[in-house]
Amino acid sequence: MNEFFSQLVEQFYQTTWLEAIAVIFGLLSVWYSKQENILVYPTGIISVLIYVYITFQYKLYADTGINSYYFVMSVYGWYNWLKKDDVTSEQLPITWNSKSENHLSLLFLACSFLLIRWVLISFTDSDVPNWDATTTSFALVGMWLMAKKKIENWIAWIITDIVSVPLYIYKGLPFTAVQYLIFTVLAIWGYFAWKKSYEKND
Numbered sequence: 001m002n003e004f005f006s007q008l009v010e011q012f013y014q015t016t017w018l019e020a021i022a023v024i025f026g027l028l029s030v031w032y033s034k035q036e037n038i039l040v041y042p043t044g045i046i047s048v049l050i051y052v053y054i055t056f057q058y059k060l061y062a063d064t065g066i067n068s069y070y071f072v073m074s075v076y077g078w079y080n081w082l083k084k085d086d087v088t089s090e091q092l093p094i095t096w097n098s099k100s101e102n103h104l105s106l107l108f109l110a111c112s113f114l115l116i117r118w119v120l121i122s123f124t125d126s127d128v129p130n131w132d133a134t135t136t137s138f139a140l141v142g143m144w145l146m147a148k149k150k151i152e153n154w155i156a157w158i159i160t161d162i163v164s165v166p167l168y169i170y171k172g173l174p175f176t177a178v179q180y181l182i183f184t185v186l187a188i189w190g191y192f193a194w195k196k197s198y199e200k201n202d
């Protein structure tokens with residue numbers, strides 16, 4: 001255990017300024033998401049563009065892909081959150097998935113995992129294909145549901161964050177691992193905050 005913490009401290013000293021900036025903006029993005037604040041998207045875009053570069057350098061190819069997807073979905077989510085209903089002139093409300101939307105989300109999750117795992121094993125030198133495919137597939141679903149303001153997005157993020165903590169420690173990115181640990185706490189907080197907001201406006 002002492003050896004583990006010694007290695008962790010040593011890795012912290014090796015953290016780059018670029019990773020630190022990505023972490024800070026990533027934390028801001030999750031905080032703004034919990035607050036249902038539109039700034040979730042510009043702060044998130046800065047973070048994900050940096051992580052596209054970082055994850056490619058560390059051979060986390062699925063995470064490189066997911067961060068590129070985050071960028072696209074951030075642009076879509078930014079537009080979707082600002083768009084107003086033609087009838088009520090209100091912005092997109094927080095809602096739960098319908099039964100059919102849950103089935104679609106699970107299908108999206110399963111297909112994403114199988115496809116990403118196959119790509120990683122067949123076409124890359126990734127040494128963590130199952131791990132990487134798991135975090136990536138849950139994050140794909142989480143980002144999609146967040147753009148639609150579905151409460152279930154937080155469940156997908158909680159799973160993504162919990163699995164990501166040991167993955168990034170293993171890959172020698174301890175600062176990012178701590179970020180995902182904080183993300184886990186914020187995602188749990190965000191789930192209850194959105195649930196409360198939904199019940200208040202229901």
